[in-house]
Amino acid sequence: MTFDDIELSPQKEIVRAFYNDMWDHAAVDLIPTIFHEGFSFRGSFGPLLLGHSAFADYVRWVTSSLDHYTSDILEMVEEGNRVSAKLRFHGIHRRPLFGRAPTGRHVWWYGAPIFTFEDCKVRNLWVLGDIHGLISRIDGIAHEQPEFRAASTGADPATASSRSRRDR
Numbered sequence: 001m002t003f004d005d006i007e008l009s010p011q012k013e014i015v016r017a018f019y020n021d022m023w024d025h026a027a028v029d030l031i032p033t034i035f036h037e038g039f040s041f042r043g044s045f046g047p048l049l050l051g052h053s054a055f056a057d058y059v060r061w062v063t064s065s066l067d068h069y070t071s072d073i074l075e076m077v078e079e080g081n082r083v084s085a086k087l088r089f090h091g092i093h094r095r096p097l098f099g100r101a102p103t104g105r106h107v108w109w110y111g112a113p114i115f116t117f118e119d120c121k122v123r124n125l126w127v128l129g130d131i132h133g134l135i136s137r138i139d140g141i142a143h144e145q146p147e148f149r150a151a152s153t154g155a156d157p158a159t160a161s162s163r164s165r166r167d168r
Helices: 010-025 028-034 052-065 131-139 157-166
Strands: 035-042 048-050 066-079 082-093 106-118 121-129
Touching: 010 028, 010 052, 010 066, 010 082, 010 106, 010 121, 028 035, 028 052, 028 121, 035 052, 048 052, 052 066, 052 082, 106 131
Parallel strands: 035 121
Antiparallel strands: 035 048, 066 082, 082 106, 106 121
16 A cells, blocks of 8 residues: 555554664664554564563564565544554564564465554554464464365355355
């Protein structure tokens, strides 16, 4: 998503700056301009963190583990004091993650953050990330078939009739 011809609301602009200015450059000096001092953060990698210092350490850890760390904002939605988004995070795996030695692979995963604002700064940030997909890419098995597959359009008649009975 490019923002060249888009006028963002003040809250969406903070989310854009958070990812494109702060995360993509590990610019932890921007944290106080985005977050309240005692804000809470629950990230894709699991920890619940409170405050600027703990979050700055997390940013440094993630961006040093993944060279050329980049956040691609794919979509943003705003409602009241909340902004949610769909993102793709990626970088080169350079340090151990999830017990896996560095691979040098370009890895990526999707994430869905929910930002809660109070007085023009973020009070709470909660991020759900596709860690299973990231681990699969680190392990080099991202192209395996998932256990679940949707039924094809040419399903056998027995399956189709039992499904139509169930859906009545």
